[in-house]
Amino acid sequence: MKYLQLIETEKEYKKALQRIEELFDVPKGSPESQELQVLVLLVEKYEAENFDEIPLPDPIDAIKIRMEDLGLKAKDLIPAIGDKGTVSKVLNRKIPLSLKMIRNLRQILGLPVEVLIQEIQCEVS
Numbered sequence: 001m002k003y004l005q006l007i008e009t010e011k012e013y014k015k016a017l018q019r020i021e022e023l024f025d026v027p028k029g030s031p032e033s034q035e036l037q038v039l040v041l042l043v044e045k046y047e048a049e050n051f052d053e054i055p056l057p058d059p060i061d062a063i064k065i066r067m068e069d070l071g072l073k074a075k076d077l078i079p080a081i082g083d084k085g086t087v088s089k090v091l092n093r094k095i096p097l098s099l100k101m102i103r104n105l106r107q108i109l110g111l112p113v114e115v116l117i118q119e120i121q122c123e124v125s
Contacts, residue, residue, distance in 0.1 A: 004038050007046040016043050059116050060093060066109045080104035093123045 007013050020039050026032040057065075067076070074087050081087045081101050089095045097105070102116040 004035065004042065007042050013043065013046050013050075016046075056115050056118060059097065059118050059120055060091060062111055062115045063105065063109065064091065066111055070109070077105075077108070080108045093120060096120050096122055 007016055016039050020036060020043065023032050023036040023039070026036060063077075067073070074091060075084065077087045077091075078084060081090055081097075081104070086095070090097060090101070097116060097120065102113065105111060105116055106113055
């Protein structure tokens with residue numbers, strides 16, 4: 001295993017990424033695979049310290065995009081959300097998602113709970 005050190009600069013980061021690519025298919029248990037594991041940890045540490053985390057999408061926007069991806073209409077969410085009026089109110093940000101709705105939408109749409117549990121800015125009518 002080569003001598004490894006903390007990644008502190010963009011140049012070192014890019015060099016580490018290049019080395020990871022070179023080592024990607026090495027046999028498990030080999031000295032190179034140990035180097036790969038350590039490099040991945042060092043890169044993850046550098047990224048955590050130097051790159052902003054990508055924010056989660058808005059829950060309602062995520063629901064609408066997923067509906068479009070799956071070819072679903074608002075009426076298709078009735079089993080997850082409730083009657084037609086409740087679906088409309090949720091999609092138009094008039095009422096927030098309940099825990100039961102979040103569980104159901106996770107099942108039907110396959111969206112991560114982390115996205116769905118975020119607070120929704122409801123519009124005041």
